[in-house]
Amino acid sequence: MLSQRPAARTHPQLSNAGLKATVAAIAVDECGQSCAGFIAAERPLTVYLDKREVVTLMTMGCEPELLVLGWLRNQNLLTELAQLQAIQVDWDTDAVAITTTTGVDGLDEKLARKTVTTGCGQGTVFGNLMANVERLRLPRVELPQSVIYALLKRLSAHNEVYKQAGGVHGCALCAGDDILAFVEDVGRHNAVDALAGYMWLHDIDGGDKIFYTTGRLTSEMVIKVAQMGIPVLVSRSGITQMGLAIAQQVGVILIARAKGRHFRVYHGAEQIEFDAVPGLSEPKC
Amino acid sequence: MLSQRPAARTHPQLSNAGLKATVAAIAVDECGQSCAGFIAAERPLTVYLDKREVVTLMTMGCEPELLVLGWLRNQNLLTELAQLQAIQVDWDTDAVAITTTTGVDGLDEKLARKTVTTGCGQGTVFGNLMANVERLRLPRVELPQSVIYALLKRLSAHNEVYKQAGGVHGCALCAGDDILAFVEDVGRHNAVDALAGYMWLHDIDGGDKIFYTTGRLTSEMVIKVAQMGIPVLVSRSGITQMGLAIAQQVGVILIARAKGRHFRVYHGAEQIEFDAVPGLSEPKC
Numbered sequence: 092m093l094s095q096r097p098a099a100r101t102h103p104q105l106s107n108a109g110l111k112a113t114v115a116a117i118a119v120d121e122c123g124q125s126c127a128g129f130i131a132a133e134r135p136l137t138v139y140l141d142k143r144e145v146v147t148l149m150t151m152g153c154e155p156e157l158l159v160l161g162w163l164r165n166q167n168l169l170t171e172l173a174q175l176q177a178i179q180v181d182w183d184t185d186a187v188a189i190t191t192t193t194g195v196d197g198l199d200e201k202l203a204r205k206t207v208t209t210g211c212g213q214g215t216v217f218g219n220l221m222a223n224v225e226r227l228r229l230p231r232v233e234l235p236q237s238v239i240y241a242l243l244k245r246l247s248a249h250n251e252v253y254k255q256a257g258g259v260h261g262c263a264l265c266a267g268d269d270i271l272a273f274v275e276d277v278g279r280h281n282a283v284d285a286l287a288g289y290m291w292l293h294d295i296d297g298g299d300k301i302f303y304t305t306g307r308l309t310s311e312m313v314i315k316v317a318q319m320g321i322p323v324l325v326s327r328s329g330i331t332q333m334g335l336a337i338a339q340q341v342g343v344i345l346i347a348r349a350k351g352r353h354f355r356v357y358h359g360a361e362q363i364e365f366d367a368v369p370g371l372s373e374p375k376c
Numbered sequence: 377m378l379s380q381r382p383a384a385r386t387h388p389q390l391s392n393a394g395l396k397a398t399v400a401a402i403a404v405d406e407c408g409q410s411c412a413g414f415i416a417a418e419r420p421l422t423v424y425l426d427k428r429e430v431v432t433l434m435t436m437g438c439e440p441e442l443l444v445l446g447w448l449r450n451q452n453l454l455t456e457l458a459q460l461q462a463i464q465v466d467w468d469t470d471a472v473a474i475t476t477t478t479g480v481d482g483l484d485e486k487l488a489r490k491t492v493t494t495g496c497g498q499g500t501v502f503g504n505l506m507a508n509v510e511r512l513r514l515p516r517v518e519l520p521q522s523v524i525y526a527l528l529k530r531l532s533a534h535n536e537v538y539k540q541a542g543g544v545h546g547c548a549l550c551a552g553d554d555i556l557a558f559v560e561d562v563g564r565h566n567a568v569d570a571l572a573g574y575m576w577l578h579d580i581d582g583g584d585k586i587f588y589t590t591g592r593l594t595s596e597m598v599i600k601v602a603q604m605g606i607p608v609l610v611s612r613s614g615i616t617q618m619g620l621a622i623a624q625q626v627g628v629i630l631i632a633r634a635k636g637r638h639f640r641v642y643h644g645a646e647q648i649e650f651d652a653v654p655g656l657s658e659p660k661c
Contacts, residue, residue: 118632121640121653354406360403
């Protein structure tokens with residue numbers, strides 16, 4: 092699923108338990124005929140942190156180690172990679188064992204705070220994240236329209252699972268039109284977390300990167316990407332009021348409905364260099 | 377947003393603080409031109425249960441009382457409507473005060489268990505829900521294809537916010553092709569919770585109903601709808617492996633990719649009466 096794996100700066104032991112993204116399934120169509128096809132895989136993965144159960148993530152299971160790594164980071168449960176000794180995924184028990192070298196300071200308190208912030212579109216880590224947003228400021232970058240188009244063209248070759256099975260969201264970490272990593276999962280938050288894990292593991296700075304997602308840009312998506320230090324956010328889908336408000340606050344270029352030659356810049360339009368405006372012969376906006 | 381409001385069997389005091397679903401926003405398109413439009417509203421709503429903060433939900437805010445009601449029910453925090461005295465939403469503080477007549481038994485323990493189950497596609501209430509799935513069995517119903525088509529036709533008039541602003545999911549509670557209630561929200565779980573609240577408030581039995589959603593049918597969606605006692609689940613989008621497995625276990629008719637004349641039955645095809653197979657002149661599957 093990931094196209095590049097630069098050398099890691101530190102080396103927690105990670106299992107390599109990625110699964111196939113789809114499973115075969117037979118449906119009956121509107122003509123009453125059987126049709127064979129594929130649907131997105133989905134499994135529970137229960138996270139044990141130093142032998143303590145902390146959460147069950149529902150995942151496609153393609154990049155379980157990166158997912159768990161990014162989840163730990165995005166939940167602020169671990170702040171230093173050096174604290175981490177191993178992440179071992181075992182699909183026989185649908186569990187992942189995380190071993191730290193140091194234990195987690197204030198784990199009880201951190202887990203207690205999570206009770207206030209459950210759910211997707213239901214405030215995942217909302218309280219903690221909003222506190223962080225106040226101090227976030229992203230670098231101001233310039234983005235040529237030609238790069239947006241080149242990137243969208245390359246991305247169309249990805250989204251494999253979506254095309255095959257539907258029911259998933261894809262996210263990509265990009266440098267210009269170069270796709271460094273592409274992750275799909277049944278939840279868009281999982282895909283973002285896996286990319287955060289990838290960046291953390293490989294010590295990748297977000298300041299000159301672009302984040303692409305097939306999913307909607309709600310507040311939580313914008314906050315997470317801002318926390319990853321990435322100043323450009325491109326979505327094939329729409330945005331929400333609060334996603335926009337947070338992008339304005341932290342200074343993220345926010346581009347929605349990006350598909351083919353179309354896009355809409357909701358924030359940061361003055362940082363776009365319109366060097367590839369579609370010709371008059373092309374369909375107008 | 378809701379098309380019918382049958383008389384409630386009991387009367388907790390509910391505020392009436394529903395907000396407009398969209399806000400105006402200006403974007404710059406690929407031609408560098410400003411275009412005015414709408415985006416989905418999104419607000420935090422922090423839930424106080426007998427003055428104790430329990431969660432922050434991110435919502436469009438159209439049906440906040442029903443959302444909170446369904447959330448309480450789906451999280452098993454309240455089991456009897458009679459326990460509930462009032463739900464008062466106050467957008468000045470983005471908060472909702474829930475007052476019970478009895479207090480909530482074992483609230484600490486219930487909230488503690490939530491720490492194991494945060495997130496969307498990240499196991500919201502996963503542990504609790506899976507325990508319940510074991511004992512769920514839905515009534516076996518027959519469903520004519522003509523009803524599916526009549527319903528899809530009626531539903532196309534809804535999805536107002538989606539059409540106007542994107543970035544939302546819609547869910548409908550239907551009796552045959554009659555749409556009893558339609559809710560849109562920035563998260564599909566919110567929309568399901570709001571319909572659960574509606575059914576609970578109005579003492580509506582799910583056994584002869586159809587549940588429609590624009591969203592993907594992941595495990596959590598199928599579990600929630602099964603818990604609402606609804607034996608038919610129709611989605612415009614795709615399904616996942618575990619959504620299918622749970623539908624098979626509890627006996628839900630599972631129809632995905634339902635749009636126009638197309639659909640795919642992933643479970644319960646033998647309960648569909650194919651009385652409206654598209655003619656040979658229509659596009660084949």
